[in-house]
Amino acid sequence: MQIWYPADSQAKGRTAPYISNADVFAEGFSTILNLPKALFTTFGYVKTHAIESAELSQEESTYPVLLFSHGFSGHKNQNTFQVEQLASHGYIVVGIDHTYSSTASVFADGRVAPYVQQDLNSGTYLDQANPGWVEDAKFVLDQVEKLAKNDPDNRLQDEWICRMWGCSVIPLAEQRVRRCSWRMRGSKQP
Numbered sequence: 228m229q230i231w232y233p234a235d236s237q238a239k240g241r242t243a244p245y246i247s248n249a250d251v252f253a254e255g256f257s258t259i260l261n262l263p264k265a266l267f268t269t270f271g272y273v274k275t276h277a278i279e280s281a282e283l284s285q286e287e288s289t290y291p292v293l294l295f296s297h298g299f300s301g302h303k304n305q306n307t308f309q310v311e312q313l314a315s316h317g318y319i320v321v322g323i324d325h326t327y328s329s330t331a332s333v334f335a336d337g338r339v340a341p342y343v344q345q346d347l348n349s350g351t352y353l354d355q356a357n358p359g360w361v362e363d364a365k366f367v368l369d370q371v372e373k374l375a376k377n378d379p380d381n382r383l384q385d386e387w388i389c390r391m392w393g394c395s396v397i398p399l400a401e402q403r404v405r406r407c408s409w410r411m412r413g414s415k416q417p
Contacts, residue, residue: 238281245273
């Protein structure tokens with residue numbers, strides 16, 4: 228998971244890479260697209276507008292949260308241009324890499340889970356993947372809730388209930404998450 232947020236306008240520092248672990252993703256793209264890995268090795272040089280570890284902007288007292296969920300073979304950084312735009316307009320955006328549905332998932336301990344090719348001629352893969360995407364979203368919501376509870380400035384405390392958006396069949400996952408989590412906007416707290 229990765230978090231983008233409105234930064235202080237005076238923030239200075241290193242710009243974030245478009246894709247962390249670029250070599251892992253180059254291998255993933257090469258495998259998925261059946262093209263030479265060399266075509267994807269420049270991803271490691273692409274930088275974003277985001278400043279790593281910048282201070283959260285003090286412009287607003289609270290910020291709404293969005294979850295970004297990619298489609299099959301996508302990844303949490305694929306819509307960085309949109310995510311940065313949303314952050315610049317006052318949203319905190321949390322990107323998810325869905326294990327085995329992402330180009331690659333790199334865990335904090337360095338383990339890598341590659342994309343597992345699906346039979347796109349059958350809708351069965353959707354039925355099998357969707358519960359995993361729902362669990363991923365619930366896990367991320369749990370992590371955001373922990374951040375909110377430990378935020379000394381209460382920036383997420385009252386207003387962090389969020390929406391989920393993304394590509395492909397993500398609206399199906401959002402509906403399922405909404406049914407089982409009061410934290411999604413439009414759902415009621417138990």
